[in-house]
Amino acid sequence: MSSVRVRFAPSPTGLLHIGGARTALFNWLYARHTGGTFVLRIEDTDAARNTPEAVAIIFAGLKWLGLDWNEGPMGDGTTVGDKGPYFQSQRRDIYARYVQKLLSEGKAYEFEGAVKFKIPKTPITVDDKICGQIHFDRTMDPDLVIQRKDGSPVFHLVNVVDDLEMGITDVIRGEDHLSNTPKHLALFEAFGVQPPRYAHIPLILNPNGSKMSKRDEGASIGEYMAKGYTPAAVRNYLCLLGWSPKDNREVIDIKEVIEKFDLPQINRSNARFDINKLYWLNGEYFSKATLEEVEPLAIEVLQRANVLPADFDRAYFRAALGIVKEKIKLAGDLPEWMDYFFKEDFAFDPAAVTKVFTPAGLENLAKLRERLATLTAFDSATLEQNFKELAALTSQKVGPFIHPARLATSGKSVGPSLYHLLEVLGKDRTLARMQRALDQYK
C-alpha cells in the first residue's frame, strides 16, 4: 500500500448529493490508482443534522456505487482504522486541545466568548494539482472564528485538525473550497505541520448552469437508486464529468478508469449534469446485462410499483422480461412496459384507440382472432406466418393486423416484438384479450 491517504468527508444532510458522490468517486479512484488508503469521515459537527438515518443514507449511496473505503465507520456498526473516531461529533476533546494550543501560543484569541484565529496578513500561494498555482492576497482577510461562543468548533478548524490527525496526504474536494484553502493552509502552518496536497475538482451544475443544490431535480443519488438505474452506469457517467479517457470512448470499465485516472488531467471547468446522456449510458449497461443479471432488480422495481404480484409465475415473468428488456434502457421503465402482462383489465390507450380501432381495424382484428383460434402451435414463427398469410389473403400489408393486435393485447401502441409478445401471452390470453377489445369497441 502506498503512502497516499485520501478521504471523503460528507456531512449527513439527509441525502448523498450527486456532486458529493462524484467527489467520493474521484477520491476513491485516486486511492485505488495509487494503491493508497481511502478514508471515510463523517462531518457531523452540526448536531441538527446528525441523525443515524442521514448517516445511513451516505453509507448506502457509497456502497451502491461500489465505492468501498478502507478506514472509517463501515456502516454496520463496526469501525476500521486506528485514526478514529471517524465521527467529528466524537472528537470534541481533540479540537479543544488544538484550540487551546493556538490560544496559548498567541495565534488565536477570545472574542466575545468565541475564539478567533489570526489569519496571517501576508500573500500566499496555493499549489493545486488541478488548478495550478493560485495566489491570494490575504492582507485584508478578517480573522477566522474557529470556536463558537457555545464552545463548539467550526468547520475550518475541525477539517484541518482531522486531516492532520488522520494523516491525509491529498485533499481532493470540490472547487467551492478553493477560496477556503488559504485559511486551511494558515491553520496547518500554525500547527507547525506540512499541509496535504490539494486538488480542487470542478463542480457539477444544473442543466441551466446554476449551482446544483440538494433540492434540485436529480441532485440525490437516492433518486437514481429509486428509479432503477444501474450503479455501474451512474458511476461511469460521473467519471466522464471532468475526466476523459481521451480516446473517444464513453462506456469504460471501472478497472480501466482506475488504471488511467490521475489528478493533473482532470478538467478545470464546471460541468452540467445531463440526464439524457446518463439515460443513454444506462441503456448501454442495461442491454449488455444478461437476463439473470437484470432479473433481481426487475422484480424489485416491478413489485414496488405493484405491477408484479407476490406469487407470480416465474417462467412467464422471465419470458416477458426477456422480450421487453431488449427495448428499454432503464429498469425503472419496466412497470409501464410490463403492467399488462399481469392484469387483464388494463386500459386501452385512447389516442391509439382512435387511430387503430377503426371499423376496418376492428374488422381485421376479428378476422385475425378467428384465424389464431384455429392454431395449435402458438410460437412466434407460426404467428408471423399466419399474420402474413392473412394479410396476403385480404390484399393488405401486415401492419393493419399488427396494430390492432398489439392494442388489443397490451392496450398500447408500442411494445416488444408483437409475434413474441403473443407467444409469451399464450393462445388463451391472446384470444381473450382480443375478444375483450372487440366486445368493447366493435
Add this chain to the structure above:
RNA sequence: GACCCCAUGGAGUAGCGGUUAGCUCACCACCCUUUCACGGUGGUUGCACGGGUUCGAAUCCCGUUGGGGUCGCCA
C-alpha cells in the same frame, strides 16, 4: 461589491502553434422494420468577443464579456 476559478456546437469532451476542428448524447432526414426501439447512413449546430505574440493561433499573453465559487459563531 471584493477576491478566486472557468470559457471548443444545446450537453459532455478530444485537441496542448500548422487538423477538412474529432468523438458521445440530444436533434433532423433517409434506410431497415409490424409500431416503438435497436441498427445503419447522412445532416444542422462550435473554438464568447477584442487586442496582441508568431510566418502561422482553438491552442501562448492581456483586456472585455459571460458563467461558477468564496467572502457565516453552515458544512
